[in-house]
Amino acid sequence: MGTLRRPRAPILRFLGGAGTVSGSRFLLETRVARVLIDCGLFQGLKNLRLRNWERFPVAPETIDAVVLTHAHLDHCGYLPALFKQGFRGRVLCTPGTLELCKVILADSAFIQERDAEFANKHGYSKHEPALPLYGQEHAAGVLELFETALHHQPRAIASGIEIEFHYAGHILGSSIVSVELDNAADGRKNTRLAFSGDLGRPDHPLLRPPDPPPDADILVIESTYGNRRHEDDAVIDLFAESISRTIGNGGTVLIPAFAVDRTEVILRLLEQLVRAGRIPEAPIYVDSPMALAALKSYREAIQEGWEEIRPELHGKEQPFSAGQLIEVRDVEESKQLTVSSEPAIVISASGMATGGRVLHHLAARLPDARNCVILAGYQAAGTRGRHLLDGARTLKLLGRYVPVRAKITNLTALSVHADRDELVAWAGSATRKPDISFVVHGEPEASEALREALETELGFPAVVPKQQERIRFD
Ligand SMILES: [Zn+2]
Known part of the structure; x- marks a missing residue:
């Protein structure tokens, strides 16, 4: 492992899921640890899909842990690629997320391999030969790094970093993730972050409703339907x-x-x-x-x-x-x-x-x-x-x-994503206002609409971060 340039103050980096609904990847860096919240695949238009082929912005072997909010591909589908590039840290998720990841990651690897093979057979790839983003062995390899934690059971996952899963009501195993950074060494109070993951709806026919937002200084909230109301x-x-x-x-x-x-x-x-x-x-x-x-x-x-x-x-x-x-x-x-x-x-x-x-x-x-x-x-x-x-x-x-x-x-409104009013109501049920909210996981209009609603209706300072933006908090 080469020398690491560690930040003096904790930093949150938006490596994906900013200005788009796919590729959720939020990197937390402290002086002693690196933790990635979600490790999603970019999907949709070609310019987005091409991002999956870019070099990961930090050396994957320097990441201590990946925490997954849930098993949808846009939140976990890049994990085998991270493994292929050298990641060997821990992967934390709930038992439900693990069960679904087994299915989803194997399938994703199969599709990557099949598409590469198809491109080679029909000669339409610009690469010679076309390569899969990752293969079955990488999906199987990364699954061996998985560890489960139940909802509502705090878990230390890296030096000075503790996480806890809360019900998100979106799909089986889905979670809101709270993260606590221990700042005692700097004589400061701990920093708390909350990541909504994909937020479900109060009336999911199978799952319990989402928990209210965990106590947080920094809230990272999705906005897939930030400008829509479900009828x-x-x-x-x-x-x-x-x-x-x-x-x-x-x-x-x-x-x-x-x-x-x-x-x-x-x-x-x-x-x-x-x-x-x-x-x-x-x-x-x-x-x-x-x-x-x-x-x-x-x-x-x-x-x-x-x-x-x-x-x-x-x-x-x-x-x-x-x-x-x-x-x-x-x-x-x-x-x-x-x-x-x-x-x-x-x-x-x-x-x-x-x-x-x-x-x-x-x-x-x-x-x-x-x-x-x-x-x-x-x-x-x-x-x-x-x-x-x-x-x-x-x-x-x-x-x-x-x-x-x-x-x-x-019938796209038949959704297991909270709509605009549900997102605002959920954020508003927090026991205290976060110092700042980052609105992610939405197309630009949706994120901007939710940002405005959080500010005007709840008085939450809120911003829409840009892809690759880094925020320092100390
Ligand atoms: Zn989802």
């Missing part, structure tokens, strides 16, 4: 209507879903709608190996009655038994499903149609006006999901252009 009733009505009409017309409802959590939320909602007689019973296919693996983790957490699961679900044997739930595992079954003419609901990943089996379903279903595609989650700029939302008449899929005649239903 829940209207959203559910639209969901039920789209399904009833499509099934009634003999069509197929295709729901590109984020494999983790979104599938569970949708299945729960479908069950409630079927039971209320608001949608007809139809076969429901879950066609994504990753979604099925995550579903298994959720089922276990529910049956074992984990604390973060809503108490009324504890021990429930069939929490997702909506109508006729069919788990599609192998590729042959998946192919048959794309040519089936039986009215059905098909849930398949990925959620923004950037890859995965959903591409084959889209290619098969988009040209037919009887079908419907329900976009039920955030669609980042530049993704196929966003193009559909924006009214694209043709879509490039699997090397071909496919006409879009199916109905596109915008």
Whole structure:
């Protein structure tokens, strides 16, 4: 290890998730330790994805620990790349996050390898040969560095640094992270930071509501929906209507879903709608190996009655038994499903149609006006999901252009992210005002709207940090 240039005062560096919703990476540096909060992959437009290939700004072997707020790829997906570049520190997360990371990181490595192989076969890479960002061995290697801590159990993770996980109510295992820096050596009081991670909503159908913000001098808050209000009733009505009409017309409802959590939320909602007689019973296919693996983790957490699961679900044997739930595992079954003419609901990943089996379903279903595609989650700029939302008449899929005649239903407000009012209410429930709030994890308009709301409605001094910006606090 070379000589380290250590800062005299603690520094917070925004290495990602600033001015964008992906690539969350916040580096805390003290005189004696380096800790990274989240280690996310940049996703979306090409100029963002290219950032994944840039050299990490500090030598990865000098990082003592990585703390994960949750298992979504934009928060953990860069970990294998960090491992590949020499990181061998500790990775701290909750048991739920570990279970989901096993699924998500292995899948991500598989996609990286497959895309590189595809590029080589078809000769469209500028690199000769195209290389994956990381491989299976790096995902497996970094998983060996994981250690779990339960929510509400403080843990010392590096010299002078203690963390604690709090419920975030976003996906299984998700956490708000509080960090305490011990400043006794400088004769100053300790510095407390709180990172919201992705903040869930009070009414997640499976998870307990988020805890209030931990006591903090510095608050780092997400702003994915910092300029939006969710209209829940209207959203559910639209969901039920789209399904009833499509099934009634003999069509197929295709729901590109984020494999983790979104599938569970949708299945729960479908069950409630079927039971209320608001949608007809139809076969429901879950066609994504990753979604099925995550579903298994959720089922276990529910049956074992984990604390973060809503108490009324504890021990429930069939929490997702909506109508006729069919788990599609192998590729042959998946192919048959794309040519089936039986009215059905098909849930398949990925959620923004950037890859995965959903591409084959889209290619098969988009040209037919009887079908419907329900976009039920955030669609980042530049993704196929966003193009559909924006009214694209043709879509490039699997090397071909496919006409879009199916109905596109915008259900992006069906969200497990707090909306503007929920974010402000959450921040406002803090026991004291932070000295400063940093608004991250949002497209620029969303972050700016939340920043303004925090200032005007709560009197919180708030700023939107820039990518690579560093803040010193002493
Ligand atoms: Zn998330």
